[in-house]
Amino acid sequence: MDSISCSICLDLLKDPVTIPCGHSYCKGCIKGYWSLDDQKGIHSCPQCRQTFTPRPALNRNILLAELVEKLKTDFKTVPSACFSGPEDVKYDRDDSAAAAERTEKQGQLREKQQQVGLTICVREKEAQDIRQALMSLSLSAQAAVEHCELVFAELIRSIERRRCEVKELISAHQRASVSQAEGLLERLEQEIAELKRRDKELEQLAQTEDNIHFLKTFQSLCVAPGSELLPCITANQHFSFEEVKSSISGMMVRLEDILKEEMVQIPGKVTAVSEVYVLSPRPELTAAAEVHFHHEPKTRVEFLENYCHLTLDPNSAYQHLCMSECNREVSWSDKALPYSDHPDRFTDHYQVLCKEDLSGTCYCEVDRRGECEVAITYRSISRKGGLECCFGSNDQSWSLVCRNSSCSYWHNKNRTDIPVPCSSRVGVYLDSRAGTLAFYSVSDTMTLLHRVQTTFTEDLCAGFWVGPGCGSSVALC
Numbered sequence: 507m508d509s510i511s512c513s514i515c516l517d518l519l520k521d522p523v524t525i526p527c528g529h530s531y532c533k534g535c536i537k538g539y540w541s542l543d544d545q546k547g548i549h550s551c552p553q554c555r556q557t558f559t560p561r562p563a564l565n566r567n568i569l570l571a572e573l574v575e576k577l578k579t580d581f582k583t584v585p586s587a588c589f590s591g592p593e594d595v596k597y598d599r600d601d602s603a604a605a606a607e608r609t610e611k612q613g614q615l616r617e618k619q620q621q622v623g624l625t626i627c628v629r630e631k632e633a634q635d636i637r638q639a640l641m642s643l644s645l646s647a648q649a650a651v652e653h654c655e656l657v658f659a660e661l662i663r664s665i666e667r668r669r670c671e672v673k674e675l676i677s678a679h680q681r682a683s684v685s686q687a688e689g690l691l692e693r694l695e696q697e698i699a700e701l702k703r704r705d706k707e708l709e710q711l712a713q714t715e716d717n718i719h720f721l722k723t724f725q726s727l728c729v730a731p732g733s734e735l736l737p738c739i740t741a742n743q744h745f746s747f748e749e750v751k752s753s754i755s756g757m758m759v760r761l762e763d764i765l766k767e768e769m770v771q772i773p774g775k776v777t778a779v780s781e782v783y784v785l786s787p788r789p790e791l792t793a794a795a796e797v798h799f800h801h802e803p804k805t806r807v808e809f810l811e812n813y814c815h816l817t818l819d820p821n822s823a824y825q826h827l828c829m830s831e832c833n834r835e836v837s838w839s840d841k842a843l844p845y846s847d848h849p850d851r852f853t854d855h856y857q858v859l860c861k862e863d864l865s866g867t868c869y870c871e872v873d874r875r876g877e878c879e880v881a882i883t884y885r886s887i888s889r890k891g892g893l894e895c896c897f898g899s900n901d902q903s904w905s906l907v908c909r910n911s912s913c914s915y916w917h918n919k920n921r922t923d924i925p926v927p928c929s930s931r932v933g934v935y936l937d938s939r940a941g942t943l944a945f946y947s948v949s950d951t952m953t954l955l956h957r958v959q960t961t962f963t964e965d966l967c968a969g970f971w972v973g974p975g976c977g978s979s980v981a982l983c
Contacts, residue, residue, distance in 0.1 A: 510574050513553055514539060514623040517616045518577070522570040527556040533564055539627050546939060547961035552627055559963045638865070645862065646779075649815055656832050672754065676747065690739070697736060802935065802942065803869075806952050809935060812869040816860045816968055816982050821848040822889070823858040827972055830981075833861075837979035838876075838972050853890045857897060859883070860968040860982075868936045870968065871948055874908055876978030879971035880932050881905035882943055884964040893919065897971055904958055905971075906932065906945040915945070915956040924955050931983070938962045 512519050514535035521533040529551055531539075540549045540561060550557045707727055714720050803809045818833040828839040836858050845851065852858070863885065872880055883903035888894045898905030898916025905916045906928075913928040914921055926947065932955075933946035943958040970980045 510570060510577065512623070514627060515616070516619045516623050519570055519574050522567045522574065523564040524567045524570070525551060525564070526558060526562050527551045527554050529553050530567055530570055533566070535624065536564065538624055542628065542631060547941075547963040642863075642865065646815060649817060649862070653815070653817075653832065660831075672750075676750065690736075693736060694739070802937070802944065804952075806933075806948065809869045809933060809946075809952065812867045812935070814862065814864065814868040814870055816862050816870055818970075818982070819850065819859050819861045820845070822850045822852060824852045824856045826974070827856060827858055829858075835979060835981040836970060836972055838974055840974075849889070851889060852895060854892070855896050855971065856974065857895070857969055857971050859885075862967065864936055864966040864968065865938050867939075869933065871931055871933045871983040872970070873931050873981045873983060874979070875930065876975060877909055877973030878978060878980050879905045879907050880934060880945065880980070881969045881971070882934065882936060882966055883969045885967050886964055887969075897969055902964075903969070904943055904960075906934075906955065908932070913955060915958075917958070922956065926953055926955055928955060929953075934968065936966065938966060 510519055510522075511517065512522075512532045512535050513529075514531055517532075519530060519532055522530050523533045523536060524530045525536065531552075536552075539552055543549045544561070547561075548557050548559055549561050704727070711720060711723050711727055714723075803812070818829055818836055820829050820833060823829060823836065823845065825842045825845050826839050827836050828843060829836055838856070850859070864882070874880070879897050881897035881903050883897060883905075887900070887902045893899040894902075897903045898907065899919050901918045903917070907914045907916055908928055911927050913924045913926075915924060916922075929947045929949045931948040933948045933952065935944040935946065936942070941959055941961045943960070945955040945957075947953040947955055972978050972980055
């Protein structure tokens, strides 16, 4: 019986169809189940989970249909003698009424089974989405922790550098003052020694009894020392670095105030991160397959509600692209960098991908300088070769090409010139379920550069091309 039963509604197949993997379902059941996946463009078998892109056509399985009809006919034509003897041919009215009511309830039971089967499929899909959301949350939280560690480590290093600079300033001033004072002290000691020698000679001259010698020597010894004597010196006995200490203390207080002010806002930003799941009233199962279109944000504040934190993947970077310490900025280098071989690395184009996959509704911003490209691409894009690797030159990537003040949109080698000038900051909005991708010029206002409406069938990620030449770079905001 399993071969002629639908695993969704758990009833006999009605208008049976067979999908490419070989499993069969009621045509209405599988259409309702697949309608839930229309936004993603990837459809799967409820039993073996094999995926199909695009959605397969549903063709009636004639053999199964005939088998089901024959089975129904056989049940209806089974002789009553097989179940009762000649003495049991009489049925009272109660039995007939019960049989009629049973037939009516049997139909209602089949409808209920069909609803339960469809509910099971919907719930299994919701469970799978929650598991994926948990993985995404874990990766995003880990990235945030790593970023915090890097930022605070750099802050500590910066404070340590300033501490060493102030210490060296004080020590240098001390050494200069000591050296100057020691030179003066040496001259004072020499002058004192010279004065003591002159005093001794004068004492000897005063005690001599030779008048002729006294008169000859008196003139030379009584001459004043003159300009070689040092001027009067007053030593400063009160030294104080209080102003320096006060300045450092004030700097610490201001820094602490800044940290307190920022830390007050951070808990709110953490709790503002989207929840793993949202409970909403259960829609009717008949409406479960309807396509729900998301309203695109209008203001930058609304866009930032969908902000996703991205980091560059060094394993994918071309050898002439230089990563910042936090892997948040990439710039062109005229020298090849000693990157290790990796299957994810671009070998022929100046490109790099982000580590994080993009799913659902996402928004990010980048600051660009010089010639660059901002792209959304399938993770499976080729890393070696010609146009099959180049952003915008294949059907796997969508690219905004920025050349100084002008820009254009590329997809599958088709170019669309954009008449609107592009600022140095570019915003990218993605709703993978609705198939919406939009590029914005971000300044005081959000200016739409180009919008794409398509169907995404694989995992997406952000990627960048950085042109050769001095000053070309892309920084994630």
